[in-house]
Amino acid sequence: MADSGGTPASNFLEKLKAYVRTPKGAILSGEILISFIIIICYAASLYSGYSSVAICEMVxxxxxxxxxxxxxxxxxxxxxxxxxxxxxxxxxxxLYLITSIICVIGGGGDGARIAGGVFGLLASILFGYDSYTIYMQIKGGRQHSAAPTDEGV
Structure with missing residues (x-):
């Protein structure tokens, strides 16, 4: 039998701790955290309908x-x-950029909505950075091979 070294929950937590220390894990955990903060801000505001974007992105x-x-x-x-x-x-x-601009511009008198909009702008920057790093990873992962030529002919 294979020695698992602990319970499945402890193995999961060890993998989680190790993954959060990687650059991609730090970005994803930051996205989850800031989405959770935005959910709290929008839930406390008068217009809680904007929280659907934060819920979907967090999930x-x-x-x-x-x-x-x-x-x-x-x-x-x-x-x-x-x-x-x-x-x-x-x-x-x-989505964060659009909803955040709407909330910051039209959130007069609703501090929680404005706070959610400001955190949404920060989330937009974080998601944009994540998009950039993924794009660079995809671009760098492509293998460019030269087309075969018949030099002997």
């Missing part, structure tokens, strides 16, 4: 964090995980 960030942490992306190769992550981060950046 998607959690899903991708679990997939990358448990290395499920190497097992399920049907999905292009880098491109899926790029689309997730780019859409998150745009």
């Amino acid at each position: 998607f960030a959690i899903v991708f964090m679990v997939v990358f942490m448990l290395e499920l992306d190497k097992q399920f190769q049907v999905i292009s995980w880098p491109w899926s992550d790029l689309i997730r981060a780019a859409i998150g950046c745009l």
